[in-house]
Amino acid sequence: MDFTSSLYLGFVTATVLAFNAWRAPLLRQFVLLAANLVFLAGFVQSAEQLAPLLGFLVLGYAATRWVARWHRRGVLEGTVLLIIVVFAVLKRYTFLPLRMDLPFLYLQVGLSYILFRILQMVIDSAGGEDEARLAPLDFVNFTCNFLCFVSGPIQRSNEYLMNRVQLDRGVDEAVAFSAMHRVIKGYVKLAVVSAVFNYLFANLSVPVLAESTAMAGWRYTAQYAASAVTYTFYLYYNFSGYMDIVIGIGWLLGQKLPENFNRPFSAHNIFEFWSRWHMTLSDWFKTYLFNPLMRFLADRVAAPIWLPYLGVIAFFVTFFVMGVWHGSTSVFVIYGLVMGAGASLNKLWQVFMTARLGRKKYKALAESFAYATLARGLMFAFFALAVTGLWVNMDQLSLLARRLGISGLMFAFVGTALCAAVIGPAVDHAARLLVRLAPRLGRPGLSGLFAQNIVLASEVCLIFAVGSFFHKAPEFVYKAF
Amino acid sequence: MRAILKQGLFLLIALAGIYAVLLAASHLFVGAAYREGGLDSSLAANTIFMTDPKYVFLNRAALKPGMPRIVFVGASNTAVGFKQREVQALLPDAEVDNLAVGGSNMTQIAQIVDLVQELQSAAARRRTTFVIGMWYGTFVQDRFRWNTPDRRAGDTDIDIERYRYGFYRRTEHGPQQVLPAADLPLGVALIHPYLVFDQLSRRASQALRERLFGRAASRTDAERDSSVVSAKEKETALRYWREQMHSDGAIAGEQFLVLSNMIDRILSQGSKVVLVDLPIPHWHAQRSPFYQEYLGHRKVLLSELAGRDGFAYLEMMDLSDDLEFSDEVHPKPRVTRQWAARVAALITTVGDIPPESRISTGGTLIAGQP
Numbered sequence: 001m002d003f004t005s006s007l008y009l010g011f012v013t014a015t016v017l018a019f020n021a022w023r024a025p026l027l028r029q030f031v032l033l034a035a036n037l038v039f040l041a042g043f044v045q046s047a048e049q050l051a052p053l054l055g056f057l058v059l060g061y062a063a064t065r066w067v068a069r070w071h072r073r074g075v076l077e078g079t080v081l082l083i084i085v086v087f088a089v090l091k092r093y094t095f096l097p098l099r100m101d102l103p104f105l106y107l108q109v110g111l112s113y114i115l116f117r118i119l120q121m122v123i124d125s126a127g128g129e130d131e132a133r134l135a136p137l138d139f140v141n142f143t144c145n146f147l148c149f150v151s152g153p154i155q156r157s158n159e160y161l162m163n164r165v166q167l168d169r170g171v172d173e174a175v176a177f178s179a180m181h182r183v184i185k186g187y188v189k190l191a192v193v194s195a196v197f198n199y200l201f202a203n204l205s206v207p208v209l210a211e212s213t214a215m216a217g218w219r220y221t222a223q224y225a226a227s228a229v230t231y232t233f234y235l236y237y238n239f240s241g242y243m244d245i246v247i248g249i250g251w252l253l254g255q256k257l258p259e260n261f262n263r264p265f266s267a268h269n270i271f272e273f274w275s276r277w278h279m280t281l282s283d284w285f286k287t288y289l290f291n292p293l294m295r296f297l298a299d300r301v302a303a304p305i306w307l308p309y310l311g312v313i314a315f316f317v318t319f320f321v322m323g324v325w326h327g328s329t330s331v332f333v334i335y336g337l338v339m340g341a342g343a344s345l346n347k348l349w350q351v352f353m354t355a356r357l358g359r360k361k362y363k364a365l366a367e368s369f370a371y372a373t374l375a376r377g378l379m380f381a382f383f384a385l386a387v388t389g390l391w392v393n394m395d396q397l398s399l400l401a402r403r404l405g406i407s408g409l410m411f412a413f414v415g416t417a418l419c420a421a422v423i424g425p426a427v428d429h430a431a432r433l434l435v436r437l438a439p440r441l442g443r444p445g446l447s448g449l450f451a452q453n454i455v456l457a458s459e460v461c462l463i464f465a466v467g468s469f470f471h472k473a474p475e476f477v478y479k480a481f
Numbered sequence: 482m483r484a485i486l487k488q489g490l491f492l493l494i495a496l497a498g499i500y501a502v503l504l505a506a507s508h509l510f511v512g513a514a515y516r517e518g519g520l521d522s523s524l525a526a527n528t529i530f531m532t533d534p535k536y537v538f539l540n541r542a543a544l545k546p547g548m549p550r551i552v553f554v555g556a557s558n559t560a561v562g563f564k565q566r567e568v569q570a571l572l573p574d575a576e577v578d579n580l581a582v583g584g585s586n587m588t589q590i591a592q593i594v595d596l597v598q599e600l601q602s603a604a605a606r607r608r609t610t611f612v613i614g615m616w617y618g619t620f621v622q623d624r625f626r627w628n629t630p631d632r633r634a635g636d637t638d639i640d641i642e643r644y645r646y647g648f649y650r651r652t653e654h655g656p657q658q659v660l661p662a663a664d665l666p667l668g669v670a671l672i673h674p675y676l677v678f679d680q681l682s683r684r685a686s687q688a689l690r691e692r693l694f695g696r697a698a699s700r701t702d703a704e705r706d707s708s709v710v711s712a713k714e715k716e717t718a719l720r721y722w723r724e725q726m727h728s729d730g731a732i733a734g735e736q737f738l739v740l741s742n743m744i745d746r747i748l749s750q751g752s753k754v755v756l757v758d759l760p761i762p763h764w765h766a767q768r769s770p771f772y773q774e775y776l777g778h779r780k781v782l783l784s785e786l787a788g789r790d791g792f793a794y795l796e797m798m799d800l801s802d803d804l805e806f807s808d809e810v811h812p813k814p815r816v817t818r819q820w821a822a823r824v825a826a827l828i829t830t831v832g833d834i835p836p837e838s839r840i841s842t843g844g845t846l847i848a849g850q851p
Contacts, residue, residue: 020482176488202630203694252485449491457495461503465678471645472632 001042003242004191004473011038016252025167028254032141039146043107052090052106053114057143059086060118064133067126076126080119087115095330110149112325116284117143121157123288131158138164147246147253151239151478153260154280163255175251177452182248184459189241191473192466197234198474201391204230209396218411220403225384225412231391232384236264238477239278265424268366268375270319270346273383281322290318308351312344319343326390331397335389342382377421381413390477503674511677520544520578521565526699529676531683533560533582534638535645539676541580541596542665546605549575551828552597554590555614557583558759562614562812562820571825581614582638586621587736589637591743596639598750599662607751610828613740616759617775618722618810620736625727646672702814705807710762718809719768730770737778744786753791755827760797762806795827 001008015035019028044050063079089100090111124132134142134157142160171179205227207215215223240261250257258280267273274282297310323336353362365371392400404412467473511529520543525536544550551572553563559581569577580593594611601609628634632641640656643649648668649656660668669676700708710718723729744754758779766772786792797820805816812820 016485017482020485171482171484173484173488176484180488180492200693203690207695450495453491453495454499456492457499460492460496461499465675468645468672468675469679469682471641 001039002473003245003476004187004467007042011035011042012249016249019253020171023168023170025164028167029137029141029164032145032253033137036141036144036146036149039149040107040144043109048104049106052102053111056086056090056111056114056118057140059083060114060121060143061136061139063118064121064125064139067122068128068133071126071128076123079122079126083115083118083122087111091328093328095328095333110144113148113150113152113154114143116154116281117157119288120284124157129158131161134161145255147250147255147257150476151242152278152280153243153247153258154284155257159256159258167254169254171252177449179248179251181452181456182244182251184248184456184463186241186244186246186248187463188459189237189244190476191241191463194234194237194241195466195470195474197230197237199470201227201230201234205391209392209399211399216403221408221411222415224400224404224408225416227391228384228388228412229416232380232387234474235387235390235477236261236277238474242476242478265380265420266376266428267379268372269350269379270343270382271315273379274319274322285318285322289321290314293317308347308354312347312351315347316340316344323389329393331389331392331394334394334397335386338386338389342386373421373425374417376424377417377419380420380424381417384416385409385413500674504671507674507677508670511673511680519565519569519576520580522580522582523560523564529673529680531680534642535679537580537582537593538596538639538642539665539669541600542669544576544578544597544600546602548608550605550609551575551577551612552594552609553577553579553581553612553614554585554593555581555612555757555759556585556590556616556619557581558616558810558812559612559614559757562759562817563612563824564817564821567818567821568825571821572828575610584626584638586619586623586626587615587739587743588623588627589639590619591739591746592637592639594743594747598747598752600665603751610753610755611747612755612757612824612828613743614757614759615740616761616810617732617769617771618725620732620775620778621725622727622733622735625725646675700807705811706813706815708807708813710764710803710806710808715764715768715809718765722769722771722809726771730774732771732774732778734778737782741782741785744789744792748789748791751791753793755793755795755824756786757795757824758797760799760801760812761810762803763801764803765806765809766798766801793827795824797823 001011015031018035019031022028022031040050040053060083063083067076067079088096089102090106091108092101121132121134138160142155142157145155145160148155204223208220208224208227243260247257247259260279260281262276262279264273264277267276293314294310297314298307301307301310317340319342320336320340323339324332326332326335350362353365356362357365366375388400389397401409520536520540522533522536525531525533528536528540530536530540551568553559553565553568560579560583563579563581565577565579568579580597582589582593585593590613597609597611598606623635623637627637636644643656644651646668648658648660648665650659651657726732740756744756747754761769761772783794786794800812800816800819800823805813807813
């Protein structure tokens, strides 16, 4: 189901009305179950295409039961390994040496996010958390929640249960307005802002990736950097717009979904960036990969002097896995390596500077305007260039590498960083000014529900106007990851 | 539930109110979309429709009923080569419309013919002559021509316009009409604010697009008349068409079949057809691997069509002087009167033109002598 289609809007409207027609929690749960199943059915043409996903869910459900029953480390490790192997087979990773593809077409959308939920429940169940072992109806509604099915946010089972116990709550006028406001804001980001950046990116990147192009030298480098930057904004507005939509719909369905973005381009280092971008994914990796890995490494290294360097290794592994997770082809291995290298270099820099200046002085330096501004620019440039891995295939990547060379890549990086360092704070300043001015712009008598709805309706008009202008709404880009 | 319904209702009322204001303002300040006289898609950029596919799809409601009609369809060389006003001057007793759309292949040309016929009564169809401009570039297979990132695979530019404002809906069996053809003027009036938005956006961003994406600004007639195609431009053009055709010289029969079926449909409705083999510069015909292949297909097609009532064929390759073209396919403005005279002469022999308006020069009539 396309998120910008009238079919999706109709489906959501019907679900919201059916859900709110009842107050009884069990009935509401069945409405959600029906909606989840209809949503899933929209992706397939036959039951056979759903079978592998259902098998994966059954495996996950059984696993949460058996790891809780046999409290042994070996059982947990074996179970996690089994789930990851089954996932890798279903995901059809082309870079793995041994492939065991199922010989038919089946639904792969949502698999990655189901994996996160299942692993969380299995690991937490083994840790003795009762909230991680859900009843069958809750298990299906949690793992296949149509709001989070395609690309998150990655809800935890305890968060799901917190929503579930409040399922009999009604929606008041303030929540109804806020929810619609959030949904429309999401569509503005997705269908207007990301569509504009997608248009720019599509036009700018053609000569960059063309086999025969007359462009060369600094012009080619600048065109590549512009393509990378426009893709980065496209990705951000596309993904964060989608999040606004599902979070807003969630409010009308008694679900408080976790936030996934918090001004990521204001980050000053890669760790801060990932605590602001796809936050639930970073948080999941921190809890279920980085922390256990750090504990594992720390147990084996006695000398405290080496502890910061263990962080370098753990960050490399975590960011590498996060990068590889984004796709199933070898270009995502390169992307993972770049992300891993960036994270470990950033950590090494922090270790080096702390050792050289001391914690206090380094903190003061990091907070100084010049350092923070430059760091922000460097962070943006690193991310924009790293996500090149998401818009090229292996052949195009090698073509890019040949044409740019080390010097071209460095020029693109430094140029983008300097531009971002100048433009970022200026945009922040303008935004702050707008926030201060906004209340003064409202005329007396034009406030309240009427004015608010006029603003919302204007945004809807803009969505339709830009939608018809571009005639094809941009794909929800993270659906592919 | 009540709060949700109330909020939804407020939003709908606000939406209706804002749209009513925008509709009134756009009609008040920009004016109606249609204009009197024959249609000319080469002027689309000067109208509220801005692009030739949108102009053809939405503006066809301005086709005046009653008069004998000559409708030119084809790709950009048909639009550029047969200037509506020049042909109209030679055929004053008919209404001449040029609905050629740049980049068309035969599939899209057939769609345009269907769109015109959709609006016509049986009597009006019998008084219509379609002039179809062809050259090898109009025979690019659909799977290559209509497969770009900005569209759903297979959608032609006309399909995009059909779906853009919901006048058609997408089905498994192709586009299905939502708005009846008779209500097209009402539909266009209702989407007027969107047309204005589109126009303003395109005009405002034109300079930026030319600069950012390296798109050349359109040349004036004087510049095109004085242009000389360089050796490098010739190489680029030959390479471009090899990429477009996706082969080293072969042309699949798919689009010739589409053309043949289109002609059958037109003739079965009582309309007439003039098939024009458009000239390309001599150097292009000599060096393109596709031209000889095209001639082979053309020969087979013409042998099938020979003797059909209401069908005529016009060969124009004698106008292939290199110096009369501003690029690899488009004639210079200074020769378009000659093109117009050539086609007008033939039309008078097959079209629904009163004898006093007929001209008798040029043209190779191979079938359908009245």
